[in-house]
Amino acid sequence: MDPTENTPDDALTPQQAEQLAHVLSQHSDYRILRRLNLDGRLVHLQEGVRVAIIDTETTGVDANQDAIIELGILVVMVDPATGQAGQMVDRFSELEDPGFPIPPASTEVHGITDDMVKGRAFDAAQVAQVLKGVHLVVAHNAGFDRAFLERRFEFMQDMPFACSYREIDWRAEGYGSAALEFLVYRMGCFYDGHRAIHDCEALLGLLAEPLKETGRMPFAVLFERANEPEYVIHALKSAIETKDVLKARGFRWSGDERVWKISVQGELQGREMIEWLKKEVYRVQPDQKVMLGFEKRGPQRKYSRLPVKVSIKEV
Secondary structure (H helix, E strand, C coil): CCCCCCCCHHHCCHHHHHHHHHHHHCCCCCCCCEECCCCCCCCCCCCCEEEEEEEEEECCCCCCCCCEEEEEEEEEEECCCCCCEEEEEEEEEEECCCCCCCCHHHHHHHCCCHHHHCCCCCCHHHHHHHCCCCCEEEECCHHHHHHHHHHHCHHHHHCCEEECCCCCCCCCCCCCCCCHHHHHHHCCEECCCCCHHHHHHHHHHHHCCCCCCCCCCHHHHHHHHCCCCEEEEEECCCCHHHHHHHHHHCCEEECCCCEEEEEEEHHHHHHHHHHHHHHHHCCCCCCCCCEEEEEEECCCCCCCCCCCCCEEEEC
16 A cells, blocks of 8 residues: 555554554654543442533633533542542533624634534533532633633532642643643544534543653542632732733733732641742742732632632731
């Protein structure tokens, strides 16, 4: 067979294709990517807790002005002791008309057009039923998705969320990036990305694999960190010349509150961030105190954009 010829997919049997892939993967100059398949990655559990994998596609990035146009949910059983991913028990995938034209820049990302969503709407009662009894909602960028979800579905305002992007230290586990597509590539797989249900499947496949360095199951890490509070630290009265330093560190500007803020997970990250602020922003000695603002969000308010009381403390 001339390898330069265009060969249709059905020219090779699956067994022949796998044989060729295996041969090529033995060469040090090549890496083989296989289409992600959840078969064989999930086990049947007699007991477990329900976990929802969730993803959204939206008209833009501003939850106050943009809207969800596609919602994907996979509900899977997970062993709370080991983090082993079990069988899928429910699934939801639907489009919704936002009531205004989808910006072309957004369509370029996910491929969803005005014609595809015309007249479509989420069944909120069905979404609530799918999420009934869920122990944890997992998204790969929970801060983004939750802001849209709790605005569209009021019942999500009290659901515990976990973020697989932030709560698993992917770099420490030997990965060069925490981006979902990159992580799946490192598994040796590829998938049809940028549609909600496909991203859910990709994330589930990723979370069903042991981590490279520690060998722990990602779900076990997320369960362990689920009860850690989220702290949003306000850099009060920071000098204007420090804005680039704050931005580079991950702080975001709140125009309404006129302050730079950042979210950290747990008390250890909180103490580390306070010390960094003292040194790099306020430029005081370690034993000197500075005035900062703090929001504390428990498990059911993590990654939420809903307002909570801000405490002003000298630390």
